[in-house]
Amino acid sequence: MTRDPEALLPSAEPVMLIDPSGVPTGLAEVPDDDTMLAAYGALVAARRLNDQAYALVRQGRLAVYPSSHGQEACQVAAAQVLGADDWLFPTYRDTVAAVTRGVDPVEVLVLLKGDWHSGYDPYRTKVGPQATPLATQLLHAVGVGYAAKLRGEPTVVMALCGDGATSEGDFHEALNFAAVFGVPVVFFVQNNEYAISVPLARQSVAPSLAHKGVGYGVPGERVDGNDVAALLAVLGGAVAKARAGEGPQLVEAHTYRMQAHTNADDATRYRQDDEVAAWVERDPLMRAEAYLRGRGVLGDDQVTAYAAEADRVAAHVREGLNRDVEPNPDDLFDFVYARRTPQLEEQAALVADELSREDAS
């Protein structure tokens, strides 16, 4: 760990390894072809998942969906740079990150389908429950990492949040705690320019969000959030430093939320179409595809094959979400405590009595 302020500062410009047309910038080496193809495959699946989930909202199968369309490279890279024993702490917009790490998308979407608050076992894939209250999960990430550190385990924790969450107190407390205790956490901010409707300029006038690490002694880095190669390199480097005992790292990705906050939001009330259009040409999926085609390692056949695999996942999601789960009123009372209190026993009996009278009538 370093206390040299210069060494904590992010680069002047976000790191970009492949330009929007798919050409390497030469700034540093692009990850190898196998890594890039794996990332591309995940990006295709991610885009398809975002589109599918959005469609399922219109069909009434999901209550709401905060899409990460345009941010998929951030989430794919965040999951792919982790090892099996590492942890990922996602927010409600990070469905793609959880799915890329291996959580069944049907289980992730349980929250938004409305069957329960969370649909997956966090220990199976080491993915924390998706957090809705902003920045609160960053402290849990620090705690998970610190417990592992005290036991001498080499676990690194990837903690996700958005630009708006960097204004929350828990963001600052998490960075400070992680730094003071030397906890191997990578704080990864997806700066998509908007917190629902509020633009970045109203969150912060700091030189960048990555600069916020300096105040806590945490090194910051900035990366093009639509360049999956740069994301893999920068996040992978941050994970390696954290694992090597260099303490927490802060990475800010510059990206853009191409769709509204959720389907319930109307983005035309706060941003112009031409602003959105300018980001279309920076699309992370197209950029990766152009690069890999240019390398000669991706052709039409493979593109079709990846798309077919993504369609298969989408079909699995449709099938899962179209399956109605019979609500069990016992669930209301069974998970509040390890054992129901006498009061919850009484209340469960009340509901059971109501149901038995409904059945009788």
Next chain:
Amino acid sequence: MTHEKLTMAQALNRALRDAMAEDPTVLMFGEDVGPLGGVFRITDGLTAEFGEERCFDTPLAESGIVGLAVGMAMNGMRPVVEMQFDAFAYPAFEQVVSHVAKLRNRTRGAVTVPMVIRVPYAGGIGGVEHHCDSSESYYAHTPGLHVLAPANAADAYGLLREAIASPDPVVFLEPKKLYWSKEEVDLAAPVPGIGRAAVVREGTDATLIAYGPSVPTALEAAEVAAQDGRSLQVVDVRSIVPFDDATVCDAVRSTGRAVVVAEAVGFASVSSEIVARVTERCFHSLAAPIRRVTGFDIPFPPPKLEHFQLPGVDRILDAVDDLQWEDS
């Protein structure tokens, strides 16, 4: 039986020490709890005995402390955290309400957060502003938390041991004004567990229901009443959540009259909940409406005025006098 004379502060310290010695996953952290031993010395000697990795100071941020504990509890530890004073716990409220209390339910039992949030609480010590709040209602209103308030050294030891061993998160309210009260304690003797109230003085004419700092006051009132020929029973609630309806209601039915004594603001409070619950269950046994002696609905007063706010013996006995006695 190994009786020793201990203060509540010493009993709490022993509970932490014994739990940490027994289970290496038990950790203690918070503000000034390391080498200093806490501003009330509850963690005295723990860092020296167990090392800085088991009992440590954190940066001064309560949400950070509780959020860190959530993550550590998720990953195999049993953290005990200290909020330095009742009113300094409020920055942690979101973590407590949205995560500590809900994670088990959110994940259908997959994630549990066994942890204890120790809160030195309530008044009676001449503390200045923000050092004397009775904050139990905030926690009691949040499903998923257990809320305990011991009133003597034996319960302080026994309940804290049980809180640390509990699979569920516990808010442990330590009455500051009782920290230094000394009594004979047998630490090896079991005490009633979480969810159990206790009749701490038998009586036949009326029941005083109290918890935490108000229990000794209720006992004192019962002693004075006895000299006047009135036999008051005293119930120590001990476990605010889960609440022991059976013990409290049996007690009230046996006397037919009751007064609830609590230091907290009375409006929308634990004391109003107790009156509602007991009335619903014991209406036909009651000879008079249940009375309450609580703090007024005001911010906790400055030290020179706090005696007006604290339930005292006279106010309790006045309330008892109002219980529609046939002989008056």
